[in-house]
Amino acid sequence: MSSNLAGRYVRTQTSSIIATTVFFLVVALVLTGLVAHVVITMTRSANEIDDARASRAARAAMGAFVGRLSGTTTDNAIWDDAYSAVSSPAAADWAYENWGKTSEDYALYDGAIVIGPDRSSIVSAYAKGKPFQPSAFFGQGFYQQINVAADPGRAPVINFIKTESGIALIASQAIQPFEATAELPKLSTLSFYKEFTSEVIDTLSNEHELEGLRLETTPKPDFLNTPITDMKGAVIGYLVWPSKAPGSAVFHQVYPYIAAAIVILALFLIGVLLVGASEARRLRQLAQTAIFEADHDSLSGLLNRHGLLNLLEGLGNSATSPHRLYLVDLDGFKAVNDAWGHAVGDDLIRLVSKALTACHPEIIATARLGGDEFALAHVGSATCGEMEKTILALFAEPFKIDGRTIEVGASIGAAGRNGDVPPLELLRRADMALYRAKANGRGQAIEYDPELDRERQRVAELEGQLKNAISSGAIEAVFQPLVSASTGAVTGLEALARWRTATGNISPEIFIPLAERCGLIDALGVHMLRTSIEHAKSWPDLALSVNVSPIQLCNPEFAAEVISVLQELDFNPNRLTLEITEGVLMTNPDQARRSIDQLKRVGIKFALDDFGCGYASIGALRQFGFDRMKIDRSLVSALDEGANGADVLRATISLATALRIPVTAEGIETARQAAILRDAGCDQLQGYLMGKPMSAYDISSRLEEESVA
Ligand code: C2E
Ligand code: MG
Ligand code: MG
Numbered sequence: 001m002s003s004n005l006a007g008r009y010v011r012t013q014t015s016s017i018i019a020t021t022v023f024f025l026v027v028a029l030v031l032t033g034l035v036a037h038v039v040i041t042m043t044r045s046a047n048e049i050d051d052a053r054a055s056r057a058a059r060a061a062m063g064a065f066v067g068r069l070s071g072t073t074t075d076n077a078i079w080d081d082a083y084s085a086v087s088s089p090a091a092a093d094w095a096y097e098n099w100g101k102t103s104e105d106y107a108l109y110d111g112a113i114v115i116g117p118d119r120s121s122i123v124s125a126y127a128k129g130k131p132f133q134p135s136a137f138f139g140q141g142f143y144q145q146i147n148v149a150a151d152p153g154r155a156p157v158i159n160f161i162k163t164e165s166g167i168a169l170i171a172s173q174a175i176q177p178f179e180a181t182a183e184l185p186k187l188s189t190l191s192f193y194k195e196f197t198s199e200v201i202d203t204l205s206n207e208h209e210l211e212g213l214r215l216e217t218t219p220k221p222d223f224l225n226t227p228i229t230d231m232k233g234a235v236i237g238y239l240v241w242p243s244k245a246p247g248s249a250v251f252h253q254v255y256p257y258i259a260a261a262i263v264i265l266a267l268f269l270i271g272v273l274l275v276g277a278s279e280a281r282r283l284r285q286l287a288q289t290a291i292f293e294a295d296h297d298s299l300s301g302l303l304n305r306h307g308l309l310n311l312l313e314g315l316g317n318s319a320t321s322p323h324r325l326y327l328v329d330l331d332g333f334k335a336v337n338d339a340w341g342h343a344v345g346d347d348l349i350r351l352v353s354k355a356l357t358a359c360h361p362e363i364i365a366t367a368r369l370g371g372d373e374f375a376l377a378h379v380g381s382a383t384c385g386e387m388e389k390t391i392l393a394l395f396a397e398p399f400k401i402d403g404r405t406i407e408v409g410a411s412i413g414a415a416g417r418n419g420d421v422p423p424l425e426l427l428r429r430a431d432m433a434l435y436r437a438k439a440n441g442r443g444q445a446i447e448y449d450p451e452l453d454r455e456r457q458r459v460a461e462l463e464g465q466l467k468n469a470i471s472s473g474a475i476e477a478v479f480q481p482l483v484s485a486s487t488g489a490v491t492g493l494e495a496l497a498r499w500r501t502a503t504g505n506i507s508p509e510i511f512i513p514l515a516e517r518c519g520l521i522d523a524l525g526v527h528m529l530r531t532s533i534e535h536a537k538s539w540p541d542l543a544l545s546v547n548v549s550p551i552q553l554c555n556p557e558f559a560a561e562v563i564s565v566l567q568e569l570d571f572n573p574n575r576l577t578l579e580i581t582e583g584v585l586m587t588n589p590d591q592a593r594r595s596i597d598q599l600k601r602v603g604i605k606f607a608l609d610d611f612g613c614g615y616a617s618i619g620a621l622r623q624f625g626f627d628r629m630k631i632d633r634s635l636v637s638a639l640d641e642g643a644n645g646a647d648v649l650r651a652t653i654s655l656a657t658a659l660r661i662p663v664t665a666e667g668i669e670t671a672r673q674a675a676i677l678r679d680a681g682c683d684q685l686q687g688y689l690m691g692k693p694m695s696a697y698d699i700s701s702r703l704e705e706e707s708v709a
Contacts, residue, residue, distance in 0.1 A: 010287030021276030046247030077173035095124035104129025117186035300353035303367035312423035331409035333372035388445035412445035481691035492543030495532035633667025
């Protein structure tokens with residue numbers, strides 16, 4: 001996943017997690033709020049309903065208290081005996097006997113007062129069975145009530161009144177006959193009072209289920225209060241009792257469960273928050289890892305190709321910050337992997353990564369682009385040459401891994417950013433330079449030059465032309481005689497490819513490697529084999545040698561293809577020798593071996609070409625079972641250069657002879673060379689002296705001449 005994609009993915013995921021968590025929290029809080037509202041409303045309503053009931057009960061209690069005293073007063077005031085008695089001289093005694101005495105210990109009243117018709121003289125006044133002074137006890141309010149109550153026919157006047165000791169309820173009514181027969185004179189008044197004592201209040205409290213009812217002079221906050229007013233409407237006290245608050249009681253009963261539910265909900269919400277937060281954190285970390293991995297190589301921890309391109313993009317063009325890119329490719333890394341295994345190869349990559357990163361302070365970034373290919377971005381004043389020297393110096397010393405000493409080299413391709421070069425183009429240029437550095441040999445450093453592009457262009461064009469030449473049959477075969485060292489007679493012919501173009505001939509030294517690189521060698525090889533055999537059928541007594549690229553041998557279909565050409569053209573396999581330079585045989589020795597064995601079984605012979613130059617070795621001679629060895633032209637021409645040239649040649653030929661492998665010497669140009677080689681033991685000679693490569697027509701003419709001679 002690219003870093004941008006990873007970032008966008010995580011942002012979306014994180015916002016959806018945050019949105020889900022917030023949604024969850026909001027829903028939970030709204031539900032909690034609703035439930036809390038319901039519980040509070042129910043609690044308050046239950047309290048209010050009970051408070052209203054209690055207030056009604058308090059009023060009823062007062063009403064009952066008033067009603068009782070009022071009834072008692074009426075029963076005694078409207079009484080024929082009392083009416084006649086209070087207007088007699090024995091009124092005081094009568095009043096005492098019937099009412100004053102009773103007041104000593106009577107539940108219905110605490111005192112009885114009889115006021116004469118003048119509404120001021122006291123006929124009789126007893127409190128708790130003892131005489132007392134009403135005006136002192138009740139104050140002036142008493143006479144005001146008498147004034148109102150003295151009229152006959154009235155219901156008793158009843159009021160709460162402030163007394164010396166507290167509050168009392170006093171009821172007054174004119175003393176009158178049960179039924180008046182005539183108009184009544186001015187009447188005496190009977191008053192009963194009942195003190196509002198704590199016992200009275202307790203009784204009311206019990207009767208009306210008003211727990212905690214008491215009398216107070218001021219209202220009590222947080223309690224239920226009912227005011228008590230006197231006849232003028234002034235508040236003289238308060239009945240006070242605590243609210244039962246049944247809602248609150250129920251609330252307190254269920255409170256532990258509510259508290260537990262709140263705690264559980266809170267824990268749940270905290271859990272949701274924590275899970276949300278940890279999920280968001282996990283996603284952020286995942287994204288950071290993904291972003292890092294998208295830009296970095298897991299083995300070395302360096303930037304990868306994507307990361308490098310991002311970095312180059314960020315650096316901008318060279319006008320703002322001139323910089324240079326170095327591509328470093330290890331030489332011989334594959335051999336390290338093959339020899340020591342991939343674990344050691346990985347360790348080497350890590351070591352090289354560290355070394356490259358730290359090799360120069362002006363290196364701003366290091367990347368690993370492939371198996372053994374690295375890139376360094378350089379910003380600073382060091383020249384390209386200095387940097388290349390610094391990098392190559394890292395590989396001058398072997399690397400030490402677990403006691404092993406491992407040597408690898410490096411090739412460097414460099415490219416600077418001049419003008420507005422896109423990162424990909426900069427990378428391509430450095431790659432082009434690296435390709436050239438590797439082609440030039442190991443341990444080279446090449447800086448990009450536009451000429452490299454032009455050359456690449458030329459090669460590409462040449463590839464196209466070669467392809468056409470092969471398919472149109474423009475590649476021809478010429479033949480060079482192979483001569484018997486003893487008789488000088490032509491015993492065989494080596495076919496050599498020729499490419500003649502309108503602008504001149506192109507050497508096989510150029511087009512054969514080109515065909516190998518661009519995958520045309522198989523087609524070219526089959527074409528040459530077919531052409532050579534077609535010509536060779538005219539020379540039935542001669543052997544035919546055809547050059548084969550080792551790359552062809554590594555193709556699993558090669559052997560079958562050769563055999564099918566031979567069968568098709570009806571050519572005797574015993575006449576055919578395939579010449580191979582060892583070169584890349586060793587890269588896939590198993591397949592090469594299989595092809596060689598298969599072809600040898602049908603009678604085809606193999607010659608190891610160019611022995612003595614490059615890689616050709618005695619080891620290869622034995623390993624692949626070659627039937628002949630061809631000594632390279634360079635060894636033959638060395639005969640003219642110094643004394644030990646002949647010794648080297650002789651030693652080489654003796655080695656082959658010891659292995660019973662016949663030897664051909666190539667590139668013989670002088671009779672002296674021919675003589676030395678013949679003496680040394682070569683049984684076959686080849687070279688301009690014996691005959692240059694020539695057309696089939698020329699070969700036929702020469703053979704004719706020889707047969708005539
Ligand atoms: P080679 O197979 O070793 O061929 C011998 C080369 O030496 C030929 O060069 C030949 O012209 C040259 N030569 C022979 N005698 C003398 C001499 O006395 N003096 C000098 N200076 N040169 C001499 P040529 O034809 O240019 O071929 C070069 C190489 O190209 C061949 O070396 C062979 O490896 C390869 N080649 C040529 N044709 C083919 C082909 O059809 N297929 C493949 N795979 N390779 C081919
Ligand atoms: Mg050859
Ligand atoms: Mg050769």
